[in-house]
Amino acid sequence: MKILVIEDNKSVCSMIEMFFAKEGIEGEFINDGTEGYNRYKSANWDALIVDWMLPGMDGVTLCRKIREEHDTVPIIMLTAKDSESDQVLGLEMGADDYVTKPFSPLALMARIKAVTRRYHSIQSNEALEKGVIHTEHFKINKNTREVFLDGELIENLTPKEFDLLYYFVQHPKQVFSREQLLERVWGYQFYGDERTVDVHIKRLRKKAETAQQPFFHTVWGVGYKFDETIKADEV
Template sequence: MDILIVEDETAIADLIQLYLEKEGFTCHVCHRGDVALDYVQTHQPDLIILDLMLPGLDGLEVCARIRQRPGAKDPYILMLTAKGEEIDRIVGLSTGADDYLVKPFSPRELVARVRALLRRSLRQTGSQQLQRTKHFTLDLEQRIAQRHLTPERPETLDLTALEFELLATFMSYPGRAWSRTQLIDKLWGGDFYGDERVVDTHIARLRKKIEPDPANPSFVKTVIGVGYKFEDVAV
């Protein structure tokens, strides 16, 4: 697995690289946001560790541009920042980050989070390759999601890696109510250390991409006092 470390403090970048390479990961380090974007375009890493405060383009802008660009691989993004306020976490996640770690952090915790994110893609190995409901088809091998609001014109959805996993989880059990804790366990595993409300952020992003009217969702419904469920007809 290839990991890009985007961190302008050399000592921190070197420490992260040391711990990850000891775990067998291949790492590349850059110290500027614009350089990171060039690297992502040409090398397509599996995961990006992205500092929020960078010279030139900051981490939020880098994250947003990565999520907006077309590409064969949609990397997981773990955002780093010295800021711990809730609003910063929400803004970071809303731009497309998959997880969030506040400095100072334990290198062991960072490694655990990296492994948890990368395990999500490995879990698909050996599973059925297609998931279908009346209005959606997921190709788990090619990582392609399509919406079929009309039979004649399927629409390919531009989902992040986490959004794809979230939709796949919902489609596996149409009608099942999921709590935030259950979704976290399903998507992140036991190594998740963040706030449960990260689920709400990613649900909102998913709704914007799959719902005809995100303000009045037809597919991903809120279950008061529980969490969320997906309503569509299995085929």
């Protein structure tokens, strides 16, 4: 995850940064509200953590401006204000959750995971309704039959190569035999040689992999799987 933290208390930032490192979260820390808003605009974030009281632009105003732009990025508000009216104001301005200082870093991590899980679930459902699948490296549009790898359009995919890739991406890390792939991608009426699958995998590796990042892995004695988490030096 990539999270922007807009907080002017440097000790709080240091504490959050330490827990981000343990969780494998990429964090960026800004100490001014106006600067933080500009940084938010310049990149895509999985979540924002915003302090209520900030120099430049306060957290409530920042949150309101983001929601006025119809951005649904999860926002967690940090504040020393603990009255119910303050909490209601923060939530009404568009914050997804509200954490009162002093707080437990473990509790904050739990809140982050909860709001980002909800957000990505909604985003995934909306994308699937539009026929679009996003992964770490791929964007696949079923309606236009376009495949983008790290933002670059993959040219010259055959119809069956597209179908095979689309099926794999829908089932990450799941191992399929050649027979299963023939049945589910080519259809029940296909009675061709199982080596057809091997040929298509070979072509996908040539068109949609790099030497540093393989995606289509042979599971000896079983078949194949799609996995973006395995690097070339781990194979």
